Amino acid sequence: MRRHRIAAMGGDGIGPEVIAAGCRVLDAVAEADGGFTFTTETFDWGSAMYRATGRMMPADGLDRLKDFDAIFFGAVGAPDIPDHITLWELRLAICQGFDQYANVRPTRLLPGVVGPLREDLGRRIDWVIVRENSEGEYSGVGGRAHRGLPIEVGMDVAVFTRAGVERICRYACELAMTRPRKKLTVVTKSNAQRHGLVMWDEVCAEVTAQFPELTVDKMLVDAMTARMVMKPETIDTVVATNLHADILSDLASALAGSLGIGATGNIDPTRKRPSMFEPIHGSAFDITGKGIANPLGSFWTASMMLEHLGEGDAARRLMRAVEAVTARGEVLTPDLGGRATTAEVTDAVIAALKGANL
Numbered sequence: 451m452r453r454h455r456i457a458a459m460g461g462d463g464i465g466p467e468v469i470a471a472g473c474r475v476l477d478a479v480a481e482a483d484g485g486f487t488f489t490t491e492t493f494d495w496g497s498a499m500y501r502a503t504g505r506m507m508p509a510d511g512l513d514r515l516k517d518f519d520a521i522f523f524g525a526v527g528a529p530d531i532p533d534h535i536t537l538w539e540l541r542l543a544i545c546q547g548f549d550q551y552a553n554v555r556p557t558r559l560l561p562g563v564v565g566p567l568r569e570d571l572g573r574r575i576d577w578v579i580v581r582e583n584s585e586g587e588y589s590g591v592g593g594r595a596h597r598g599l600p601i602e603v604g605m606d607v608a609v610f611t612r613a614g615v616e617r618i619c620r621y622a623c624e625l626a627m628t629r630p631r632k633k634l635t636v637v638t639k640s641n642a643q644r645h646g647l648v649m650w651d652e653v654c655a656e657v658t659a660q661f662p663e664l665t666v667d668k669m670l671v672d673a674m675t676a677r678m679v680m681k682p683e684t685i686d687t688v689v690a691t692n693l694h695a696d697i698l699s700d701l702a703s704a705l706a707g708s709l710g711i712g713a714t715g716n717i718d719p720t721r722k723r724p725s726m727f728e729p730i731h732g733s734a735f736d737i738t739g740k741g742i743a744n745p746l747g748s749f750w751t752a753s754m755m756l757e758h759l760g761e762g763d764a765a766r767r768l769m770r771a772v773e774a775v776t777a778r779g780e781v782l783t784p785d786l787g788g789r790a791t792t793a794e795v796t797d798a799v800i801a802a803l804k805g806a807n808l
Contacts, residue, residue: 452486454759457518457705457724461496461540463733465524465745471796472522472748475768478800479756483764491518497528497536506539512547517552520755521726524748525733538590541728545583546590548723550716551614552621553581553695555730557702557712560746561777563786565707567679574683576704578629580622581695583716585614586646588692610646610691612653619657621719622689626664629686633665634658637674637690637698652701675701708785710744713751715758727755741791744783746772749799772803 458473473490480487493514495507506526508514515521527533528540544550557577559565565572589609596602607615619636626634636654640647651668658666669677678685678701690698703712712730713799729747737743749772756765775781781798782788790798 452761454486454488454761455517456488456490456755457493457515457521457570458490459495459521460524461526461733462498462536463525463735463738464731465493465526465733467524467738467741467743467792468729468731468745468748469522470522471745471792472752474796475745475749475799475803476522476756478753478803479752479764480529482767482803483488484762486549486764490522492773495540496526496746497525497531500531500535500539506536507543512544512772515544516548516723519759520724522748522755523726523728525728525731527735542588542590542762543661545716546719548726549584549720550718550723550725551582551584552618552715552717552719553583554625554715554717555579555581555695555699555712556750556754557699557700559706560711561773562670562779562782563707563711563776565705567682567705571680571682572705575702577682577702578625578687579695579699579702580618580687580689581623581688581699582614582618582692584692585609585611586692588696608643608691608693610649612649615650615653616657617719619654619689621685621717623658623661623664624685627661631665631686632663633686634667635674635685635688636666636668637671637688637694638668639671639694641670645746647691654689658708671698674698678705679703699730708744709747710783710785711746713747713754715751715754717758725746725755726756727751727758741793742784743792744785745792745799746776746783766781767803768784768799771799771805774802774805775799 526536559572587608592606594604631754684767709731716726753768775798781790
């Protein structure tokens with residue numbers, strides 16, 4: 451019997467609600483498979499801890515997480531705490547501390563879900579966006595001086611290293627090679643950012659040249675937004691910087707019907723440290739505690755985690771269950787035009803998992 455140790459961290463807002471739902475579904479998947487089990491430990495780190503202790507996670511947090519097989523993370527952010535504190539002291543502290551340099555976000559329009567694009571365009575969405583997750587615009591380099599004075603200055607420095615660009619581009623190439631179309635788009639803004647992103651272009655060109663079976667094109671980030679809306683069928687795998695992919699992947703989820711569906715893996719491809727998997731919807735305090743948060747993003751995230759853990763059959767079974775529920779269109783949360791609760795959607799997916807046809 452294969453055993454996987456999971457650190458479950460709901461975080462803030464609706465995070466604990468969707469992670470609890472995700473853990474229920476993971477247990478159901480394990481039961482249906484019969485070949486593996488989960489040992490899950492819950493960590494109540496986040497804004498509540500910050501209010502009580504002044505820290506988003508304990509000083510030894512990374513040491514406490516390092517021996518888990520994966521981290522299942524909910525959301526971070528609270529209206530009464532500055533975002534740069536909640537983000538940098540928990541989520542980014544884990545991502546950068548464990549060098550989870552590849553952020554992977556798949557997108558497609560699930561059966562029965564209606565997105566904002568015309569139906570014929572929306573059904574053409576089948577993308578994976580690979581985001582550089584360790585440096586770039588979110589490197590954390592910079593500072594402020596002369597606070598409160600007329601000469602006050604605040605500066606953030608985008609840091610691009612050859613090693614960082616090379617490894618994320620290679621990861622994206624290898625991922626694109628596993629997909630049927632073997633197509634990669636390199637996103638840039640080197641027409642305006644003439645140092646770091648010119649180097650980004652040059653290094654990506656060197657790496658992609660090593661994959662002659664790939665079809666590779668390059669796109670400015672602003673033009674890429676229009677392409678995602680107007681010509682979604684021309685896109686397959688995308689690699690972009692930390693900031694650019696952050697924005698593009700949120701647009702991708704919105705085009706697929708709801709941010710509540712989006713899933714992410716923060717991956718350490720070396721597997722020396724645990725990778726972290728999270729839905730992308732954020733803490734959503736406006737619906738916290740109402741029981742209507744969409745758990746589908748956490749289920750898709752759970753499927754990505756299963757794939758990473760080597761449980762590919764179970765990952766595909768879970769996604770088939772999710773798609774069976776969305777295709778019926780009867781049990782959807784309000785963000786997808788339905789009236790179902792988080793618990794009702796979770797129950798429906800678990801029921802589908804028990805179906806013999808999956």
